[in-house]
Amino acid sequence: MDDGDYSVTWLVDAANRGDERAWHEIVDRYTPLLASVIRRFRLTTAGAQDVAQTVWLRLVEHLGSLREPRALPTWIITTARRECLRCVSDQRRVLPLDPQDPSWLATAADEADPGAELVRAERHEALLAGLAELPARQRELLLLLMADPPLSYEVISQRTGIAHGGIGPSRSRALARLRQTAAVTHYLSGGDDHDAAPLGRR
Amino acid sequence: MMQHHWDDDERLLADLSEAVGETAPLADVIADYGSGAYAWRTVERDLLRASLSFDSSLERVTERRGGPDDPRVLTFTAAPLSVELEVMPDQVVGQILPPGAGEILVETADGVTFHVQADDVGFFILPNVPHGSVRLRCDTAVARLVTDWIRL
Numbered sequence: 001m002d003d004g005d006y007s008v009t010w011l012v013d014a015a016n017r018g019d020e021r022a023w024h025e026i027v028d029r030y031t032p033l034l035a036s037v038i039r040r041f042r043l044t045t046a047g048a049q050d051v052a053q054t055v056w057l058r059l060v061e062h063l064g065s066l067r068e069p070r071a072l073p074t075w076i077i078t079t080a081r082r083e084c085l086r087c088v089s090d091q092r093r094v095l096p097l098d099p100q101d102p103s104w105l106a107t108a109a110d111e112a113d114p115g116a117e118l119v120r121a122e123r124h125e126a127l128l129a130g131l132a133e134l135p136a137r138q139r140e141l142l143l144l145l146m147a148d149p150p151l152s153y154e155v156i157s158q159r160t161g162i163a164h165g166g167i168g169p170s171r172s173r174a175l176a177r178l179r180q181t182a183a184v185t186h187y188l189s190g191g192d193d194h195d196a197a198p199l200g201r202r
Numbered sequence: 203m204m205q206h207h208w209d210d211d212e213r214l215l216a217d218l219s220e221a222v223g224e225t226a227p228l229a230d231v232i233a234d235y236g237s238g239a240y241a242w243r244t245v246e247r248d249l250l251r252a253s254l255s256f257d258s259s260l261e262r263v264t265e266r267r268g269g270p271d272d273p274r275v276l277t278f279t280a281a282p283l284s285v286e287l288e289v290m291p292d293q294v295v296g297q298i299l300p301p302g303a304g305e306i307l308v309e310t311a312d313g314v315t316f317h318v319q320a321d322d323v324g325f326f327i328l329p330n331v332p333h334g335s336v337r338l339r340c341d342t343a344v345a346r347l348v349t350d351w352i353r354l
Contacts, residue, residue: 020240027236035225035232050353052232053311054335056239057351061251082260086353089259124221131218146219148226175211178218188206 008072008133016063027056029132029139030076036124037077040117041084051083070182073129126187133181138174145171242311242351249339250347252280257352278338278349285340285347289354294331296338298324304342311335311351 006014006025014022034055038048058079066072131139137160144156145167157164178184208214256277274289286297298304301324309315310332320326320340331354338349 015240018243018245023240024237027233027239031229031233031236032222032225034236035228036221038232039224039228048228049231049235050334052228053235053239054351054353056236057242057311057335057337060239060243061348061350083353086257086259090353123217124224127218127221128225131222142215142218143222146215146222148223171215172211175214178214179208184208188208 006136009068012063012066012072015060023060025136026059026072030073033073033125033128033132034076034080036121036128037080038084040121041088043084043087047087047090051080051087054083055080070186073125073132073183077125077129122187126183127178129183130178130181130187133183134174134177138170138177141167141170142174142178238311242309244348246346248346250280250283250345252278252283252285252340252347252349254350254352255279255284274354276352278347280345280347283340283342283345283347285338285349287338287354289331292330294328294354296320296326296328298326298340298342300324300344302342302344304340307339307341308332309337309339 006022008026008029011022011026011029015026034052038051041048043051055076059076062075066075131142134142141156141160141162144151144159151159153164153167156162156167160167162170179188208217254276256275258272258275276287276289278285278287282300284299286299288295296306298320301322302320303322304320304324304326306318306320306326307315308318308328311334314332318326318328320342324342334353335351336354337351340347340349
């Protein structure tokens with residue numbers, strides 16, 4: 001269970017010391033979270049890529065200042081949001097507002113209920129940051145179970161090496177672990193650190 | 203403690219699945235940029251890291267200050283040195299503070315680099331606006347610094 005199970009703190013430290021494999025593991029784990037933040041801003045494809053590149057490049061130089069596991073997802077979310085806002089500002093300066101442009105229509109649709117969209121985004125960010133905290137094997141199992149189109153248990157068994165009959169119990173354990181991650185417990189406590197302790201379910 | 207619907211495995215997995223599914227179209231290209239970024243890691247110990255401490259384009263969005271045609275102003279700070287940039291349509295003017303001569307190396311993430319010289323009062327000009335992610339290395343009598351990566 002623990003092979004390839006490096007803590008986020010260890011990965012950040014190792015990547016900062018020059019371990020390129022640790023960096024790739026960080027990228028692997030946190031790409032869905034970064035993608036989720038960027039997606040909300042409905043940037044052009046080029047804009048989304050520019051933001052992603054800038055966030056990763058800047059993270060490489062900021063590894064030394066992140067020691068606590070929860071600091072990493074928070075840093076990614078904050079930096080990506082700022083870069084997206086800059087990008088939105090640039091696009092508004094450069095592009096005339098065309099009401100027929102589907103990307104603007106999409107933005108308008110979201111803004112019809114910005115409260116609901118924000119709640120949804122925070123829920124997704126908490127789950128994706130939690131997923132990033134899971135040990136590699138549990139994360140891989142959950143990703144396979146969520147594949148679209150769905151994969152059969154036979155295929156999942158082959159890819160993970162977990163016996164067919166073990167997939168159900170492993171799935172339960174992975175989800176239980178997800179509930180216990182710092183990101184998810186923090187979210188369920190209403191984001192208030194003072195409430196985090198009574199929610200610990202160990 | 204209140205029951206949360208994530209106490210149920212099926213609901214938790216459904217919400218997670220929705221979150222992951224929506225990121226799928228962007229995920230591969232974002233991961234590729236992530237992999238490439240590590241090659242730019244700087245290892246010099248005596249190099250100051252100058253963080254972006256002010257960006258007028260962000261003020262414009264969040265506080266609706268300034269007009270859309272005002273030049274964008276950026277400040278990078280790494281005590282004892284800071285660098286200010288003003289982004290015009292066709293060039294970027296910069297100022298090293300405290301004022302003093304220096305060598306500026308402009309690095310872009312697509313691999314293009316070029317040098318410009320800051321004059322005796324720390325003023326310099328980039329003759330065009332670099333595209334994509336970019337950062338500046340400044341070598342002065344006071345210190346050597348590298349700025350955060352930004353898009354101009």
